[in-house]
Amino acid sequence: MKIAIASGKGGTGKTTLAVNLAASAPMPICLLDCDVEEPNAHLFIRAENIQRHPEGVFVPVIDTDRCTLCGKCEAICRFSALVIIGKRLLAYPEMCHACLGCMRICPEEAISPGERILGDVLSGSFGPHQLIWGEMRVGEAMSPPLIEAVQRMAPEDRPLLLDSPPGTSCPMIAAIRDCDFVVLVTEPTSFGLHDLTLAVETARHLKIPCGIVVNRAEKGNTQIQDYAALEDIPVLLEIPFRRSYAESYSRGEKLIDTDPALRKAFTGLWDIIIKKAEDQKTRRAS
Amino acid sequence: MKELVILSGKGGTGKTSISAAFAHLAPSRILVDADVDAANLHLVVPHKVFSSEAFSGGILPELDLTLCTDCGTCVGICAFHAIKDTHPPEIDPVYCEGCGICHDFCPAGAIGLKPRISGTWFHSSTAEGPMLHARLGIAEENSGKLVSMLRKRAGELGRQGEYPIILVDGPPGIGCPVIASLTGADLVLMVTEPTLSGRHDMLRLAKLCARMRIPVCLTLNKWDLNPEMAHAMEEEARSRGMEILSSIPFDTEMTKAMAAGRSLTEVSSGPASQALMQLWQEVLSLLEKQQKSSDGGLLIMESLKQETIP
Numbered sequence: 001m002k003i004a005i006a007s008g009k010g011g012t013g014k015t016t017l018a019v020n021l022a023a024s025a026p027m028p029i030c031l032l033d034c035d036v037e038e039p040n041a042h043l044f045i046r047a048e049n050i051q052r053h054p055e056g057v058f059v060p061v062i063d064t065d066r067c068t069l070c071g072k073c074e075a076i077c078r079f080s081a082l083v084i085i086g087k088r089l090l091a092y093p094e095m096c097h098a099c100l101g102c103m104r105i106c107p108e109e110a111i112s113p114g115e116r117i118l119g120d121v122l123s124g125s126f127g128p129h130q131l132i133w134g135e136m137r138v139g140e141a142m143s144p145p146l147i148e149a150v151q152r153m154a155p156e157d158r159p160l161l162l163d164s165p166p167g168t169s170c171p172m173i174a175a176i177r178d179c180d181f182v183v184l185v186t187e188p189t190s191f192g193l194h195d196l197t198l199a200v201e202t203a204r205h206l207k208i209p210c211g212i213v214v215n216r217a218e219k220g221n222t223q224i225q226d227y228a229a230l231e232d233i234p235v236l237l238e239i240p241f242r243r244s245y246a247e248s249y250s251r252g253e254k255l256i257d258t259d260p261a262l263r264k265a266f267t268g269l270w271d272i273i274i275k276k277a278e279d280q281k282t283r284r285a286s
Numbered sequence: 287m288k289e290l291v292i293l294s295g296k297g298g299t300g301k302t303s304i305s306a307a308f309a310h311l312a313p314s315r316i317l318v319d320a321d322v323d324a325a326n327l328h329l330v331v332p333h334k335v336f337s338s339e340a341f342s343g344g345i346l347p348e349l350d351l352t353l354c355t356d357c358g359t360c361v362g363i364c365a366f367h368a369i370k371d372t373h374p375p376e377i378d379p380v381y382c383e384g385c386g387i388c389h390d391f392c393p394a395g396a397i398g399l400k401p402r403i404s405g406t407w408f409h410s411s412t413a414e415g416p417m418l419h420a421r422l423g424i425a426e427e428n429s430g431k432l433v434s435m436l437r438k439r440a441g442e443l444g445r446q447g448e449y450p451i452i453l454v455d456g457p458p459g460i461g462c463p464v465i466a467s468l469t470g471a472d473l474v475l476m477v478t479e480p481t482l483s484g485r486h487d488m489l490r491l492a493k494l495c496a497r498m499r500i501p502v503c504l505t506l507n508k509w510d511l512n513p514e515m516a517h518a519m520e521e522e523a524r525s526r527g528m529e530i531l532s533s534i535p536f537d538t539e540m541t542k543a544m545a546a547g548r549s550l551t552e553v554s555s556g557p558a559s560q561a562l563m564q565l566w567q568e569v570l571s572l573l574e575k576q577q578k579s580s581d582g583g584l585l586i587m588e589s590l591k592q593e594t595i596p
Contacts, residue, residue, distance in 0.1 A: 008324050010297010010458040015483065037459035038295050038490060040483040078345065078386050099365050099385030138493040141430065141462040166297040166458050167323040170427040177380055189544050191302065195324040201424045206380065243511075243536075250512035252482035 001159040001277050004176040004208075007185045008195030010166035013215035013239070014185050018163040019044040020255050024266040028128040028158050034175035035165040036119060036134035036146045043252050047124025047131045055134070055149040056115035059093040060102050066110035073102035073111060094141065118146045121153055130155065144174035151175075159274070168195075168202045176203070180277035180284075182210045183236065188221040196224065200231060209280050211273070216241040237269050287444040288573045289437075289452040291320075291471045291500075295487030297458035299479045300507040303540055305455035306330040306549035307562040308569070312414055316440045316449045319419035320433045320467040321457040322405065330549055333410040333417050341420065341435065343428030344384035346402040347377055353396035360388040360397060380425055404428050407436060415449050416440075430462035437467070451573070460494045468495065473573055474502045476528070480509055480516035488519065492526050502528045503572055505565055509533035531568045534561040 005018045015033075019041055022031040033041040060073070060082060067089050073082045074089070081095035082102055093116045103111045119136040134150040136143050143165070154160050164175040176182055182203050186196040196212070203210040210233060214224045217238040228235050239245075239255070239262070248258040256263040292301050292308075302321070309317045309331050319327035354374050361371045368381035369388060377388075379402075389397040404426035410417045418436045422429050440452045456467040468474065474495050478484040488504075495502045504523045509516040520530045537558030543550040550559050 009326070010324070012298060035459075037461045037464075038483075038487040040296075040486060043482045043486055076387065076390055078384065097383050097385055099383065099387050101385055101387035101390065104363070104387070104391065136461065138460060138490055139465075139497050141465050143459075143461045167321075167429075168424065169323040169422055169429045169463075171459075171461065172323075173380060173425050173427075189541050190329050190547065191326045191544060194326060194329060198324060198424070205424045246508075246511050246536075250479070250481040250484075250515055 001274070001281065002162065002179040003159065003273055003277055004162040004164050004179040004182040005185060006164035006172060006176055006182055006199055007166060008168055008199035009186065009191055012185045012187050012192060013213075014163055014166070015040045015044070016215070016249060016255060017183065017185050017213055018161060020262070020266050021269060022129055022131075022161055023254055024256055024263050024270070025129065025159075025161075026267060026270055028130075029161055030130040030132060030155055030158055031161045031163065032150050032154055033131070033133035033163045034147045034150055035163060036136040036143050036150065037165060037171070039133045039135055041163055042122070042131060042133055044254055045126050045131050047126050050122055050124040053121050053153075054117050055119060055121050055146055056117045057096075057145045058098040058100065059096050059114045059116045060091050060111045061114035062089050062091055063110045063112065064089070066108045068108055068110075070107065072105045072107065076101045076105045097142070098145070118142075118149075121146070121149050123153060143171045147171060147174040168198045172202070173206070176208065177206055179208055180280045181273055182208050183213055183273060184210050185213045185215055186224055187216045188214060188218060188224050193223050193227060196227070200233065209276060211236040211276065214238045236272055237265060287450055287452065288472045288576065289454065290473050290475060290569065290573060291454040291456050291467050292475045292477060293456040293464060293467065293491060294458060294477045295460060295491035296478065296484050299477050299484060300534070300540070301477050302326045302330065302455055303544065303550060304475075304477055304505070304507070304562065304565075305453060307551040307559075308453055308566055309412070309414060309417075310549040310552050311563065311566045312451055312453065314449055315415050315451040315453050316443055317412065317415065317417040318436050318440045318452060318454045319417070320436060320454050320463065322420040322429050322432045322436070322463065323422045323457070325419055325421060327417070327455050328410070328419050330544060330547055331412055331417060332547070333412045335408050335410045337409045338406055340403050341405045341407050341432050342401040343404045343431040344402045345386055345399045346379060346382060346384065347386065347388050348398045348400055349375065349377055350396045350398060353394050355394045355396070357393060359391055359393060363391050364388055402426075405432055407432065409439070416443060429457070430466040433457070433463050433466035434469075460490050464491075464494070465498075468498055468500055471500055472576060473569075474500050475531075475569055476502055476504045477507055478504065478519070479507050480512040480519055485515065485519050485522070488523065492523070492528065496526070501576070503531050503569065504528045505531050506533040508536040510535045529572060532561055532564045534558050534565065
């Protein structure tokens with residue numbers, strides 16, 4: 001079972017929800033922090049026995065003795081990762097998407113697979129749970145291969161909770177596309193609502209059922225609830241705005257430790273999302 | 287003409303609210319919303335769209351079932367598992383990277399390639415100058431290319447001479463669209479907050495800017511949520527060669543302005559609004575200083591050069 005936490009807009013509380021849900025899980029789970037550009041879950045969860053694995057992707061390596069400069073690889077590469085300049089074939093690894101087209105098309109077998117390090121995948125444990133996160137190398141542009149690597153490391157014997165990167169483009173899609181349920185975290189502002197509608201459209205496009213968590217909820221401000229009712233999407237939880245929450249967050253503390261009353265709310269949220277995700281799995285199987 | 291890019295690393299620290307205030311305070315500028323997959327600037331900057339255009343940043347394969355022999359070559363060759371092993375095969379655009387090798391290797395010539403429309407971009411007018419913004423399509427990629435295109439158009443408009451400043455509201459993170467927002471810019475204003483996450487993300491973005499040799503100045507939004515952390519972060523930033531500018535206090539007027547669809551400096555004279563006006567003056571003088579020293583050697587640039595990237 002795979003449950004994603006996503007948002008569209010950044011800074012709405014994805015990581016807050018992820019770490020608090022993880023810490024109040026009724027069974028052993030694994031939290032996957034898929035925001036590999038700016039991972040934050042590990043700042044709130046002090047994981048133990050941390051292991052680090054460098055993660056690489058394919059890049060073409062050119063054997064200049066074999067290369068006849070026929071130009072077939074340059075022509076097939078739609079990302080301009082291989083270019084003939086004068087009498088030399090040059091590879092630009094950071095442009096490569098690893099489709100392997102150049103290797104397949106080369107008639108001289110002059111291209112072999114090499115590896116470029118994208119970043120690290122780290123894993124550790126906290127209580128009965130696991131935490132796996134990715135850390136993209138600074139300067140690297142493409143995060144989806146590392147997001148996939150984080151997911152490949154996930155154990156199969158327990159529910160997975162994914163903390164997604166913000167936005168609705170490739171990194172977010174790579175994180176949530178095969179999830180059974182997605183929790184969309186938002187805040188009752190015009191930015192929050194606007195980006196929520198994009199995230200809802202994305203979830204629907206991917207045919208993943210979703211529910212909404214309203215963070216920094218204020219009495220009398222019902223714009224998110226009104227939208228949810230209109231779109232027939234359940235509002236799963238409202239976390240009120242309190243300056244004390246923001247202050248404890250700033251110190252890297254979990255909400256359930258700041259306000260124990262919230263622990264019950266998060267445990268309750270598990271019951272709902274597990275049921276929703278199971279329904280989806282059954283639906284998918286039939 | 288100078289280009290200022292507003293970035294944060296962490297999302298939701300106030301980039302767009304600050305961009306909107308600057309957009310309002312600058313008497314004449316070009317505005318770019320480079321957060322193309324969750325664009326919000328248009329919600330707080332009154333504008334009139336006067337042209338829109340589809341953006342195509344890649345290709346999408348198209349299977350011609352009348353030619354397909356169901357040989358399965360494309361299924362086996364796709365490195366992204368974007369072609370489902372059904373009979374006949376089915377292409378899933380969500381997984382497709384647009385490498386096109388299914389087209390190149392199909393023995394029956396049954397796979398064509400068409401441009402993939404991945405979004406729409408807009409040229410709008412506002413009281414203080416043009417605004418370029420976009421909307422990336424649902425589940426589409428190439429946001430970096432779209433950002434580069436918007437900035438290129440802004441540069442073309444800027445070179446015509448009327449506008450001294452290009453203001454870019456950047457995306458969160460440190461990946462492809464952020465790199466596309468940064469390349470060749472004159473100055474980065476980093477907007478962060480005094481939280482553990484804000485600090486962590488600031489340091490990663492600082493590393494990226496240093497690597498790309500772009501000078502950085504810093505403002506802490508909602509600094510009073512954790513004054514101790516705010517102070518420590520400023521010290522850390524200073525030691526990395528960043529210029530420390532005025533910080534902005536937590537102020538509920540910020541969300542009120544957002545709800546009204548206006549910039550904070552337009553509708554409020556509260557503490558955050560005052561701080562933003564001060565910040566804008568500081569940013570302006572930094573940008574000017576840079577202009578003067580572009581032939582003489584820039585102080586901030588020099589301090590950045592000392593930073594070594596491990």
